[in-house]
């Protein structure tokens with residue numbers, strides 16, 4: 331998949347807007363993301379330690395988050411540890427090390443080898459694998475067989491996945507490459523060269539296998555992708571003459587009672603910390619940490635050049651580093667405020683620069699959502715009506731043909747919507763049929779078919795509803811026998827141990843996280859409810875190795891007892907990682923979570939049966955879930 335996007339916005343600015351600078355990060359609070367300076371310091375300390383092998387790569391450098399208990403005990407003005415986590419990868423030796431650096435003392439705290447573990451695909455590999463594939467005579471023959479000049483090909487480098495790996499794969503770092511016809515035309519993703527799959531030994535950086543299942547038609551024409559907002563579309567300019575209605579100090583945001591911190595790391599992208607609500611000077615916690623921790627995208631086509639395609643976009647690629655530069659008037663409204671982030675060069679201090687700026691990587695803006703509540707007094711006709719307003723925290727991350735957008739939408743009524751969207755180019759293939767239907771997918775253009783696939787988004791939600799002691803409840807709606815037949819009721823059951831639960835839209839299934847220490851004015855436990863929006867089960871067989879690996883996608887909801895080191899549904903090292911890492915291991919001891927600090931892992935997803943209209947670019951498809959107060963407040967907080 332690919333290289334960091336260089337900014338060329340095809341749509342252009344709809345209105346002439348100022349491109350003001352974003353808010354540069356300055357480290358103030360314990361969970362603030364690493365600054366560019368801190369990334370450089372990390373590299374300096376590692377260089378000086380004498381532990382880093384010559385020419386090593388640095389697939390990730392990110393904040394080593396302090397233990398939750400330390401953060402909860404922290405108050406502004408007090409010093410808390412400030413540490414960086416860094417991966418160091420010796421490519422020829424296939425050895426991964428993980429280091430922790432004390433940024434204040436500028437000292438190496440630990441440097442540990444992780445035998446058998448692989449880092450995510452890193453920047454250098456996209457170009458190095460490209461060179462290796464081009465030099466391989468088998469791949470060149472495959473192109474020649476199709477009458478294609480090697481110089482006209484774009485190579486798309488992927489993590490190797492879990493299917494059809496060569497013997498001895500567990501001792502070798504692997505990459506795979508797909509071929510597309512570029513030929514000097516825009517966007518090679520429109521022109522797949524079907525039937526060719528290349529496997530690369532990334533330690534020696536040479537091709538070890540080329541699978542060629544035979545030529546199929548290759549589109550060699552440019553696709554007309556002129557975006558048409560249309561000359562008839564009237565200007566729409568959002569202005570806030572007094573500035574934004576939210577306050578932002580460093581990473582700390584407050585708006586209409588809401589408080590939270592906007593964090594970032596190069597793996598997950600935006601992370602929200604310490605989400606809470608304040609009323610009458612009392613701050614009440616709701617969520618300690620919230621992030622999109624993994625995406626899983628399996629393709630349905632039973633063909634050996636496709637069956638391995640099952641990206642784990644977050645953990646196999648460090649998706650967060652691909653934050654797109656957001657444009658006012660295009661990605662976000664013109665009243666948006668931006669945050670700038672920084673991500674490490676995989677070349678460390680040899681990088682130019684060592685810390686790569688991600689300008690306007692995150693945006694916050696308020697939007698008008700029309701009427702939020704309305705009621706009319708039947709006697710006087712008097713209306714109580716209130717317009718809706720939302721605060722959106724958004725970012726977009728580009729990984730190859732897809733762009734993933736994550737929105738956190740804060741509402742005046744205490745609700746929070748968590749949304750993931752997918753847009754971009756469908757992964758397509760050349761087919762011999764010109765105009766009839768296509769098994770396992772859709773014919774989207776003459777001789778081009780888009781295979782069916784699914785997108786699963788796992789969000790890790792570390793609830794702290796009025797404190798760390800919480801209870802998880804599953805609520806189904808059931809028919810209750812009654813004389814007239816009208817009876818139905820909510821059937822609630824406590825999820826008292828670690829494990830998983832399935833979605834059940836027919837039962838209107840939802841989950842409630844309540845405090846076991848606080849009660850509302852009516853004696854009820856204070857609580858927040860998780861309501862599924864769009865979701866889908868996986869349709870591949872249970873035995874499909876990528877689904878075994880992405881076990882989180884097998885069930886809509888998982889619950890674990892809080893642990894500082896459990897941040898990923900697929901574990902820390904999913905690239906060439908083992909099935910069973912992450913959630914299956916985390917819940918294995920079925921620990922008691924009732925009245926404890928619990929974490930909810932929810933998967934939203936959609937099944938993508940492509941349509942003709944989605945070629946060559948699909949409009950954004952959004953899925954997610956809603957969090958709604960359920961007795962958390964004594965009345966609607968906007969009244």
Ligand SMILES: [Cu+2]
Pocket residue numbers: 752783784785938
């Ligand atoms: Cu899709």
